[in-house]
Amino acid sequence: MASIFGHALTAVTIGSGFSKKIKDKKFWFLGILCAIIPDADVIGFQFHIPYESFWGHRGFSHSILFAVFLGILVTALFYSKSFFSKKGLLFMAFFTLCTVSHALLDGLTNGGLGVALFSPFDNTRYFLPWRPIQVSPIGASRFFSHWGLKVIYSELYYIGIPALLYIVFVFFVKRFTKHKHKAERK
Numbered sequence: 001m002a003s004i005f006g007h008a009l010t011a012v013t014i015g016s017g018f019s020k021k022i023k024d025k026k027f028w029f030l031g032i033l034c035a036i037i038p039d040a041d042v043i044g045f046q047f048h049i050p051y052e053s054f055w056g057h058r059g060f061s062h063s064i065l066f067a068v069f070l071g072i073l074v075t076a077l078f079y080s081k082s083f084f085s086k087k088g089l090l091f092m093a094f095f096t097l098c099t100v101s102h103a104l105l106d107g108l109t110n111g112g113l114g115v116a117l118f119s120p121f122d123n124t125r126y127f128l129p130w131r132p133i134q135v136s137p138i139g140a141s142r143f144f145s146h147w148g149l150k151v152i153y154s155e156l157y158y159i160g161i162p163a164l165l166y167i168v169f170v171f172f173v174k175r176f177t178k179h180k181h182k183a184e185r186k
């Protein structure tokens with residue numbers, strides 16, 4: 001895993017690109033939750049599920065298919081009224097992207113096994129070709145250590161800076177298109 005903070009920040013970054021009209025507290029909360037939830041699979045370690053198995057850490061819960069399912073499920077549960085509308089599609093896209101972002105970030109980390117991105121069709125564990133992010137320890141106690149500090153530094157650098165750039169970029173694009181609409185209406 002990247003750390004919870006890295007995953008949450010990624011969800012916020014993705015959300016920044018979405019329309020203001022659909023963003024309420026629930027939107028942010030659920031988005032962050034989707035970006036973190038794949039790591040609920042660490043519970044498997046308690047039940048002696050091997051890391052490399054289908055249900056193991058970074059297994060099926062880190063796949064694209066799981067992300068699509070979760071995106072649909074969260075929208076159906078929390079935005080049922082908008083489910084069959086354009087808004088509903090936006091919600092599904094957002095929650096799916098947040099969930100997929102988790103696996104992609106994990107794929108950028110320098111430790112553990114890769115992510116089963118194409119599970120259940122292909123259970124190979126993949127990493128991205130470039131793995132600059134310091135892998136985060138499993139469990140909070142180990143996070144508050146030298147290792148945790150290293151994680152925070154590497155995430156500030158490799159997640160924080162791109163996230164900030166993206167948010168600023170979106171801000172200016174939105175402003176520009178707003179002005180353009182206003183000018184067109186005049």
Ligand SMILES: [Zn+2]
Pocket residue numbers: 001002038039058062102103106
């Ligand atoms: Zn993970």
